[in-house]
Amino acid sequence: MVVAGDDALAHRLAAELRGVYGEQVTLVVPPAQRSVRPPVVGRTRATALFDRVSAAVNRASGTGNGNGNGGNGGGDGAALAGARVGEPPGSERVLEAAELTEDVLGDAGVERAAALALVYDDDETNIRAALTARRLNPRIRLVLRLYNRRLGQHIEALLDQASALAGAPLRAGAQGPGTSGDPGGPGDPGRDVYDASTTVLSDADTAAPALAATAVAGTSKVVQTDGLMLRAVERPPPAPGEVADPGLCTLALLSATANDPAGADGSEGSGSQGPQLLPDEGAVAGATGRGTVVLENVSYAGPELSSGRGVVPSFGSLLSRRLRWSFAGLVACVVGLAVASMLVTGERPLQATYLTLLDLFAINDPAIGEPLGRQILQLCSGMVGLLLLPVLLAAVLEALGTFRSGSALRKPPRGLSGHVVLLGVGKIGTRVLARLRELHIPVVCVEADPEARGLALARRLRVPVVLGDVTQEGVLEAAKIRRAHALLALTSADTTNLEAVLYARSVQPDLRVVLRLYDDDFATAVYRTLRAAHPGALTRSRSVSHLAAPAFAGAMMGRQILGAIPVERRVLLFAAIDVGGHPQLEGRTVGEAFRAGSWRVLALDTAPRGQRRAASAASSRGPSLVWDLPATYVLKPEDRVVLAATRRGLAELLGRRPRRRAGT
Numbered sequence: 001m002v003v004a005g006d007d008a009l010a011h012r013l014a015a016e017l018r019g020v021y022g023e024q025v026t027l028v029v030p031p032a033q034r035s036v037r038p039p040v041v042g043r044t045r046a047t048a049l050f051d052r053v054s055a056a057v058n059r060a061s062g063t064g065n066g067n068g069n070g071g072n073g074g075g076d077g078a079a080l081a082g083a084r085v086g087e088p089p090g091s092e093r094v095l096e097a098a099e100l101t102e103d104v105l106g107d108a109g110v111e112r113a114a115a116l117a118l119v120y121d122d123d124e125t126n127i128r129a130a131l132t133a134r135r136l137n138p139r140i141r142l143v144l145r146l147y148n149r150r151l152g153q154h155i156e157a158l159l160d161q162a163s164a165l166a167g168a169p170l171r172a173g174a175q176g177p178g179t180s181g182d183p184g185g186p187g188d189p190g191r192d193v194y195d196a197s198t199t200v201l202s203d204a205d206t207a208a209p210a211l212a213a214t215a216v217a218g219t220s221k222v223v224q225t226d227g228l229m230l231r232a233v234e235r236p237p238p239a240p241g242e243v244a245d246p247g248l249c250t251l252a253l254l255s256a257t258a259n260d261p262a263g264a265d266g267s268e269g270s271g272s273q274g275p276q277l278l279p280d281e282g283a284v285a286g287a288t289g290r291g292t293v294v295l296e297n298v299s300y301a302g303p304e305l306s307s308g309r310g311v312v313p314s315f316g317s318l319l320s321r322r323l324r325w326s327f328a329g330l331v332a333c334v335v336g337l338a339v340a341s342m343l344v345t346g347e348r349p350l351q352a353t354y355l356t357l358l359d360l361f362a363i364n365d366p367a368i369g370e371p372l373g374r375q376i377l378q379l380c381s382g383m384v385g386l387l388l389l390p391v392l393l394a395a396v397l398e399a400l401g402t403f404r405s406g407s408a409l410r411k412p413p414r415g416l417s418g419h420v421v422l423l424g425v426g427k428i429g430t431r432v433l434a435r436l437r438e439l440h441i442p443v444v445c446v447e448a449d450p451e452a453r454g455l456a457l458a459r460r461l462r463v464p465v466v467l468g469d470v471t472q473e474g475v476l477e478a479a480k481i482r483r484a485h486a487l488l489a490l491t492s493a494d495t496t497n498l499e500a501v502l503y504a505r506s507v508q509p510d511l512r513v514v515l516r517l518y519d520d521d522f523a524t525a526v527y528r529t530l531r532a533a534h535p536g537a538l539t540r541s542r543s544v545s546h547l548a549a550p551a552f553a554g555a556m557m558g559r560q561i562l563g564a565i566p567v568e569r570r571v572l573l574f575a576a577i578d579v580g581g582h583p584q585l586e587g588r589t590v591g592e593a594f595r596a597g598s599w600r601v602l603a604l605d606t607a608p609r610g611q612r613r614a615a616s617a618a619s620s621r622g623p624s625l626v627w628d629l630p631a632t633y634v635l636k637p638e639d640r641v642v643l644a645a646t647r648r649g650l651a652e653l654l655g656r657r658p659r660r661r662a663g664t
Helices: 008-019 038-061 102-107 123-136 149-165 203-215 268-273 281-286 321-345 349-360 372-406 427-438 454-460 494-507 520-533 544-556 609-615 619-624 647-653
Strands: 002-004 025-029 092-096 115-118 141-145 198-201 220-225 228-235 249-253 292-300 420-423 443-447 465-467 486-489 512-515 539-541 560-567 570-578 599-605 640-645
Touching: 002 008, 008 025, 008 544, 102 123, 115 123, 115 544, 123 141, 123 149, 141 149, 141 544, 149 198, 198 203, 198 544, 203 427, 203 486, 203 512, 203 544, 203 560, 228 560, 249 281, 249 560, 249 570, 249 599, 321 349, 321 372, 349 372, 420 427, 420 494, 427 443, 427 454, 443 454, 454 465, 486 494, 494 512, 494 520, 520 539, 544 560, 544 570, 544 647, 570 647, 599 647, 640 647
Parallel strands: 002 025, 002 115, 025 092, 115 141, 141 198, 420 443, 420 486, 443 465, 486 512, 512 539
Antiparallel strands: 220 228, 228 292, 249 292, 560 570, 570 640, 599 640
């Protein structure tokens, strides 16, 4: 396997392939002196600031580093041991290169590799390298990291077509090679040994639902790809005497401290008190006082609809409420004057209304020699006409202002409360913003860069934005942090995220905060100190690379990885695979194929084999998915199933590693 990238995702992906799947990995990264983790540039300033805060907290509380296990440390750094540049452990080879040229790909062994992952932060770099790699080795499996979804679909089709023209088999369900460079490994007798497919993934799309769910308790976690949508939701422990709704199935049991603000997120090392993935019915029935993650829905959704109003405002938003009432009053006056004119002069209603309007606009002849009532009505109409002029002028000015502000950023409205303050609208922040708005959660964005990519989405969704450096006084106050429900600090700098959280906690001690930190040790220290200083407030840290790496690793093994959802500090994968060639599934019933702590069949795809991929993008595919499979259904070799699996469970299902203990 070859992994090429310039940030933490490359290191985590290489460690995942090596540690979980037992693969030989060549890691291509920029030279160490060029800094593979740019976000840590401001680390010195952040460390000094945090040391001062930590010392103050310790003096006040009389404690050291807290009594927690620091389970929330999960930063974005190269946390897995042995994945750092210059320290190649085991079967990992590290190659340093400033640019991913054809010569570098050749030195990395792309001609002999089974799969190549291109996870650079820049889409253009990944596309250029993918085109070169496909030319060097038409049979290599490609996994690309692209932020642009539509471009990713076109690139995926282009690279697959190039491989097909070169004569390499494209088998979405084919088993991968046994070892890197050794086609036809165990578990793949008599099948195509090469899977030259192309998979395009986005770490932002994988992590956004998890970050949004962490910030707002009770929200659902959605995995949506190729039209397939799986919706899971966290549910609190049932009250005494109540029976929890299991949904379609129970995907996980949360740790005993999941809902405790002073508790830590569970991980693989948390033991029996930690989260349990894919538990059996006995474990679910015996788990009291623990929350659950249940599967609510499995369906095929149509194409995504653009949310929010466009830049052009609606007619109702052109005029304020006061102006609308003013116009209503003037219309009522005109109607009253027309009725009075009809009664006084005896004119027909249409003629009376016409005369009233002429008087209103001062273009009628003076009522000299007319009856007294007619003269009084003409004077009243003239006065109403005078009142109409300023109202018309105000309406024109206000409409012009509305059109101008339609392309500008909104400011947080007065009285806003219970919202989420989103700090940073880059790649990750943009996806999180879209997810929060899909859930109809009020959001206020804070961004220092006026050219940030997420500002266009915020403008289209009419989301309030505060432009300014969050480390400057008054910026968070402008975002109404005192009345906010949660703070999501998702910038790429530890300094900014830490300062924002520390200041927000000083303003609102019980504020729910979620940080994105790049260094595991640093994140652990931050978590312990914040928990000691504010034991009643929920503090969590999340790692984008930790959430995304399992999905990228599964795609490199040749599986159609649909996505991943986090369960505290663990990750649950969803994949679509062919039953044929997997003895753990083939010929077994759905109940017999279920292995607690490893994998579980969720749905059956009944579409014809040749139409599955093409139909997945169509909205008419709903009837081809059977999600309520009976436990007695026997899985056939030609079946294609959607299943949930743990990282090691998926590796075992692929026949890559000997069986490990359940739940790992």
